Amino acid sequence: KAGVTQTPRYLIKTRGQQVTLSCSPISGHRSVSWYQQTPGQGLQFLFEYFSETQRNKGNFPGRFSGRQFSNSRSEMNVSTLELGDSALYLCASSLLRQGTYNEQFFGPGTRLTVL
Amino acid sequence: GENVEQHPSTLSVQEGDSAVIKCTYSDSASNYFPWYKQELGKRPQLIIDIRSNVGEKKDQRIAVTLNKTAKHFSLHITETQPEDSAVYFCAASIRGKTSYDKVIFGPGTSLSVIP
Numbered sequence: 155k156a157g158v159t160q161t162p163r164y165l166i167k168t169r170g171q172q173v174t175l176s177c178s179p180i181s182g183h184r185s186v187s188w189y190q191q192t193p194g195q196g197l198q199f200l201f202e203y204f205s206e207t208q209r210n211k212g213n214f215p216g217r218f219s220g221r222q223f224s225n226s227r228s229e230m231n232v233s234t235l236e237l238g239d240s241a242l243y244l245c246a247s248s249l250l251r252q253g254t255y256n257e258q259f260f261g262p263g264t265r266l267t268v269l
Numbered sequence: 270g271e272n273v274e275q276h277p278s279t280l281s282v283q284e285g286d287s288a289v290i291k292c293t294y295s296d297s298a299s300n301y302f303p304w305y306k307q308e309l310g311k312r313p314q315l316i317i318d319i320r321s322n323v324g325e326k327k328d329q330r331i332a333v334t335l336n337k338t339a340k341h342f343s344l345h346i347t348e349t350q351p352e353d354s355a356v357y358f359c360a361a362s363i364r365g366k367t368s369y370d371k372v373i374f375g376p377g378t379s380l381s382v383i384p
Contacts, residue, residue: 187372189374194376195376196275196358196374196375196376196377197313197358197374197377199371199372199373199374202371209371210371244312257303257315257318258303258315258372260305260312260313261312262312263312
């Protein structure tokens with residue numbers, strides 16, 4: 155099976171712009187989570203989607219939003235970019251079968267630089 | 270809100286020695302504790318996990334222990350090798366009837382194994 159893929163891999167934007175990142179989960183995986191990774195802050199949970207519904211959200215401002223499509227692909231949008239949004243954005247998918255503990259499989263990430 | 274603390278933030282050991290990384294979590298409802306390894310420039314990958322009904326789990330040179338009363342869990346790596354050098358993340362997750370995923374990660378431990 156193909157792994158989790160993310161596009162684009164690298165992105166440079168300026169303050170005030172908006173950006174959309176894309177994540178394609180492993181085939182059959184219906185849960186997609188997004189994380190922001192910065193040096194010293196580790197992996198900060200953004201949100202989790204399952205069957206096109208956002209079920210969990212981390213402590214990020216409303217400028218960060220996402221959605222999931224019927225094929226489980228997910229997009230994340232950041233509006234009005236700030237310098238502090240520069241980070242590696244990782245998505246992770248999991249099978250999420252009822253009653254089991256599911257491993258999250260991470261994508262390679264999108265490196266966002268805000269100038 | 271949920272929080273996972275992780276110590277130490279950096280750890281250097283001589284090849285062949287043991288390494289121990291400790292984590293604490295705040296939400297007593299957490300029942301699944303995965304550990305991820307992230308090598309430089311690569312995505313995080315699951316190396317071992319433990320569920321709340323288990324006190325210890327071993328897989329070759331790595332082991333995890335869980336103390337639910339104290340809300341502590343630890344990763345032990347024995348006979349360390351240079352290829353163990355990476356950033357290690359602990360995490361805590363709540364798996365409930367709805368089977369949703371909200372994984373809270375610790376800030377990470379950068380492990381260096383000196384040959």
